[in-house]
Amino acid sequence: MTDPLLRLSGLTKAYPGVVANKDVSFDIGRGEVHALLGENGAGKSTLVKTIYGLVKPDAGTMTLEGRPFQPAEPRAARALGIAMVFQHFSLFDAMNVAENIALGMEDPPPQAEIAARVRHVSDQYGLPLDPDRIVGELSAGERQRVEIIRCLLQDPKLLIMDEPTSVLTPQEVNILFETLRKLSAEGTAILYISHKLEEIRALCENATVLRLGEVVGDCDPRATSAREMAELMVGTALHVPERAEKPAGDVVLSLNGLSAKAPHQFGTPLREISLEVRKGEVLGIGGVAGNGQDELVAALSGEMRTGGDMIGYHGQAIGQMPPNARRKIGLLAAPEERMGHAAAPDMSLTENAILTAMTRENLTTRGFVHWGKARGFAERVIETFDVRTPGPQNAARSLSGGNLQKFVIGREIMQAPEVLVVNQPTWGVDASAAAAIRQALLDLAAKGTAVIVISQDLDELMEISDRFAALNEGRLSAPRPAKGLTVEEIGLMLGGAHDMEVSHAGA
Amino acid sequence: MIMLEKRPQPSQAWTFATPILAVLLTMFCGGLLFAALGQNPFVTIRTIFLDPLFSEFAWFYRPQLLIKGAPLVLIAIGLSFGFRAGIWNIGAEGQYVVGAICGAAVGLAFYPLESFIIFPLMIIAGALGGLLWAMIPGLLRVRFGTNEILVSLMLVYVAEQLLASMALGALRNPDGMGFPGSRNLSQYPSAANLEIISGSGMHWGVLTAFLAVICAYVALSRHIFGFNVRLSGQSPRAARFAGVNPSALVLICMGISGALAGLAGLFEVAGPAGQISIDFNVGYGFTAIIVAFLGRLHPVGILLAGGLMALTYIGGEIAQSNLGLPIAAIQILQGMLLFFLLAVDVLTNYRVAWQRVAA
Missing domain, CATH: 3.40.50.300 (P-loop containing nucleotide triphosphate hydrolases)
Structure with a gap:
């Protein structure tokens, strides 16, 4: 890899009493679906917030397409082609889809134009969504699509997704994966954060595992078993619950x-x-x-x-x-x-x-x-x-x-x-x-x-x-x-x- | 740049330090205000905060401290339950007035009969009067979801009209040659709220206020009712999950604050004020809101805050007569106290951190 899309080198961020990220380095290539794995508190959130310009690292550098990349705020990161779908949606229940999308824009065009673009993008990527529907009536999966389409309208180079499937049905997960594969094929890189290992094995080409703020391993999820990845993540052998067979009671x-x-x-x-x-x-x-x-x-x-x-x-x-x-x-x-x-x-x-x-x-x-x-x-x-x-x-x-x-x-x-x-x-x-x-x-x-x-x-x-x-x-x-x-x-x-x-x- | 960082837990030290800091800031800014009014700030602050306790006339002012402080503490204790639970009874002034009217009416109905039972009956009537007046906003909120802040506040003005009509009509002294105002209850031995120790200012209302402080302390720290009150204020959903009935809690908290405000009114009308008159109420019900917050809604804190507020009242009067300070200046001082208290309160939950602005 001579020129990755995004290169992180030596990123370190400490909060009072805890080192959230310690000397984290890895590359994300163009069009790559890259998994970021780790337990809660492993430093995944801090790392993606750094990339998205919400957190300023204490040490370390990032380069985007070979140029130094130091976003001071999310707006700067978005301008350079970084988009993020958060785990918790920031949508207003009482407004419709197009209005919600307009709210996130710097300089929103008229509603009709947004609605048209939403329809276009939703057709293109197979994410059915009616721009005139009220967000309060949408399912969690549909709300997530609003967030994704909001990102896609920016035409991003890197799309960060934080635990995207936790609210989806298996069918909705399949749809999302289709969309992500399509985006990846078109050259958009995806940084995919999850702890669901089977999903990562199905979707990602590369995985970086974080534990207590440090990179503890890289692997190809398609060639690594879920158990191996889990143990890498936790640091110890994983205990699988046991259950005894029992007759039905009253x-x-x-x-x-x-x-x-x-x-x-x-x-x-x-x-x-x-x-x-x-x-x-x-x-x-x-x-x-x-x-x-x-x-x-x-x-x-x-x-x-x-x-x-x-x-x-x-x-x-x-x-x-x-x-x-x-x-x-x-x-x-x-x-x-x-x-x-x-x-x-x-x-x-x-x-x-x-x-x-x-x-x-x-x-x-x-x-x-x-x-x-x-x-x-x-x-x-x-x-x-x-x-x-x-x-x-x-x-x-x-x-x-x-x-x-x-x-x-x-x-x-x-x-x-x-x-x-x-x-x-x-x-x-x-x-x-x-x-x-x-x-x-x-x-x-x-x-x-x-x-x-x-x-x-x-x-x-x-x-x-x-x-x-x-x-x-x-x-x-x-x-x-x-x-x-x-x-x-x-x-x-x-x-x-x-x-x-x-x-x-x-x- | 100054940054505020949320503390993982509220700071114990600052919980106690913020009221003191607020008092000091009030003294400082009050001093600046008095200087701007052409007064010597040190003399003025000393007159307001120290003279009532330590001057050569302190023997006269100290009983006043109890007399002014008792209704404030009594009402504020009642309010503190509701305020902790997120139930905002702003109309204690009205409940105070209605309690006084009901209590006085019972006493006057027996005039001139002498019996030991009259004063206890008046106490019950006073508490009931305040309680019922507070039930109006309480029931309206529970039944129709009205805002208890507005309803209880508006009822203050209704209560004042009721007071005027009583002073001019039903309760007017038949031997008063047509002047407005009732008979003087403090001159009717069976109905008078007398001093327990003569010359100390220690009347039955003061004793009740101290009892209320103790009961409130026990309820809040030892009893499940106090726990439910605190829980409802902090996390209403968790309170419902824990089995607290929100409607019952609204009625109980409104009831407690109304009854205590009514008691305060009764003790005032039967003692220091003596009679139902058009200008009977002087704003204890509103000042008690400041007292409740100044005391951090904690019973002991309220006791101290009530004392402090009574001090500024008396000190303010001395400053008015001795230094010619306008009453508005004293009111500004009391307002400052609440303002600074709420402002420095942020230190309990946040710590101040200095951060260099990044380029």
Whole structure:
């Protein structure tokens, strides 16, 4: 490679107390699909932010097409042909697609022209998108297309994609990969950040692995096994969850035509969900975010009340029961959003332990809190689930995402529930912590707890579920045994293939 | 360039240091203001902050400190629960007035009967009056989603009209030769809010204020109710997840602040003020908002802040009469105090870092 598109040499960036990037060097060639692999906190984000001009490196240089490249801000990086699709979208729900795209432009042309260009680009790359639709009505996959098309309108030389498939169905992933391959064939380089190793093996030609801010390896993903890459990423041999075969137990929880109105404008109504969950089983519920997952968890945790007999617990109608009464009888839940929902960011871990464990752990007498007991419970959770923190007096927000997730899940597991509902238990959690959480859920099920795992990560669900069902627009498919399900069958169950078959028909 | 970096956790030291820093900044800028008004800033600051405590007439001012501080502390304690939970009762002044009217009305209804039961009945009536007045914005918010800030504030003006109509009509002193204003309750032994220790300024309202501080401290630090209040203010979604009923919490917090404001009104009308009159209310309900924030919504902090605010009231009066300082200057000083407190508050959650501007 005589003249790569982008060359990074010796990039170093330190924050107080942590070196985010240490002497990172690698090249990205023209039209290359390059993977950047690493656990959470490995320094991937800092590195791409450096390339995108959001972070200024302490040392090291970059060259773009042989010329020194020092973007002072994202605008400068964009002007030189660098575009980025972030993991979290920056779109306004109440505006339409074309308006959202115009907002990101320096000097937007008239709406009609933007709409025409959006149609053109979406045809060209097989990304179906109607510029007149309101963003609030779009699926997560469609929202991502808005972000991608926003980037493509700049005609970039390098497209950076941060965890793009975490919100997509398998079919949507295929569409995205088609588009990325097409872009690559036309000479656009792609820097692809992910921790889903199978995807990287399917898509990328080159991979750079980061660990604790340093480059620990380069490999050709097509010639390296997923396990080898994972071990390179984690630095130790990876622990794969084990599960014991067990006979089906009695029905603990039953949903009988559970329906509920959408709690807010962009929420999803629940429609006629019927389900039986048995003692000791793990039921996996897949589906793309925004298809009723939050609402289902809220209906089960008691945050959202439903018709009394829509939810049965050991035959008792509990649809109208408030959250703490449900906890008392053994139905626990852990919502997806850690900060501000499952945990209060500014409160200490001891206080966050009280948040859900007050009833079952008897942390109060006549309303008076036993602080010593609460602290002891928090310490046991920290100890058992290997939560990295100096102690339970620390605020929840001082913990990294993965550590807080371990605490939040651990807090529920330690209360020995009869039914545990978890939403996205390993979202944003690094590989080793995710494996620990999955193992803990399986151990809990082995002890007889019925576990409902709601997740977008299909690999995760296939790994731990006994039965699998899919949520789509507030409807739940009939659960099927997870063993032997193919990716295609799962995709059909998810049913979220938003008119995408058509788009590549002509491509 | 000065940069603000978010601290991983709120700084303990700054939580205590910011109110002190705010007071010092207020003294400094207040001094500049007084200098601009042609006064000696050192004498003025000494007159306002030190003379009420240490001058040769301090024996007269010290009881005043209790009398002025008690209603501020009592109301601010009530407000602090709601403020912590994100429920903004701005109309404590109105609840204070209605509490005074209800309490006084009960006392006047018994006149001239003498019985030990009258004063306790008045206390209950005062608390209930304030509570019911606060229920109006509370219920409207819970039932119809109205904004409790606006409704509670507007009800202050309604309460003032009610006060005027009572002073001129139903509660007017029949022996008062047609002058507006009720009978003087402090001259009616069974209804009077007397000093517990004569000459100390220590009346029943002061005792109640101290009790309120202790109860609030216990509730916030030891009881699950205080936990739920703090949780609701910090993370409303987490509070719902934890099983807190948001509507009930709104009503309880409005109720507590209304009842305590009503009590403050009752103790004032039966003691220092003595009667229902058109100009009975002097803004304790609004000043208590400053006191609540100056005290960091913490019961002990509120106690100290109430004392400080009472000090500036009394010191301000001394400065007015001795130095001829306009009342507006004192009000600016009180405003500065809140302003600086909110401004330096940022240091609790952020640290200041100096960074060279990169080329």
